[in-house]
Amino acid sequence: EAGVAQSPRYKIIEKRQSVAFWCNPISGHATLYWYQQILGQGPKLLIQFQNNGVVDDSQLPKDRFSAERLKGVDSTLKIQPAKLEDSAVYLCASSTGTSGFFYNEQFFGPGTRLTVL
């Protein structure tokens, strides 16, 4: 079974430029997550999709970040314009869903390392 795919793996941009990241979850996984992991910190949830609907985007800086998941499969995360503090690894994860009490394991992609100069 193929894992979560992300591209690009690395990106270097200057501040005020825009950037987009792509994620392809594990086939059949209804739930997709975008996390931001700053060096030395744990991942922070930015947005969670269930199929193509947003479940939680409370920590997404909506003035500059946007995300979409068309047709409930692939997703893109965009930053426009980028700031120095956006330098981080952006992780995509997917799971089968969040039903009932039990947790559905999240599988992480390899991440995109963004450097903003």
Place this chain on the structure above:
Amino acid sequence: QKEVEQNSGPLSVPEGAIASLNCTYSDRGSQSFFWYRQYSGKSPELIMFIYSNGDKEDGRFTAQLNKASQYVSLLIRDSQPSDSATYLCAVTGSARQLTFGSGTQLTVLP
């Protein structure tokens, strides 16, 4: 106060020793507790989860949960150099979304 707190380390143990990693959380409504391992430059991978008070063992790993003290720990027995990584504690509340700690860096010395 951070929602999930861990000692950042680094924690160094000799090969074959027991490594003890600790985590406290602030939300008494937290329901599920997880330990992820993250090798340098890699993505997190789940190694243990626990829902109930007490101990849960899986091979060389034991997770311990004390909800009254809002404390969860991970013990790694017979530590190996391949266990050297950052260990992330994560919890979920009623929303079933993961909140991660900052991680503890573990080094196992040959």
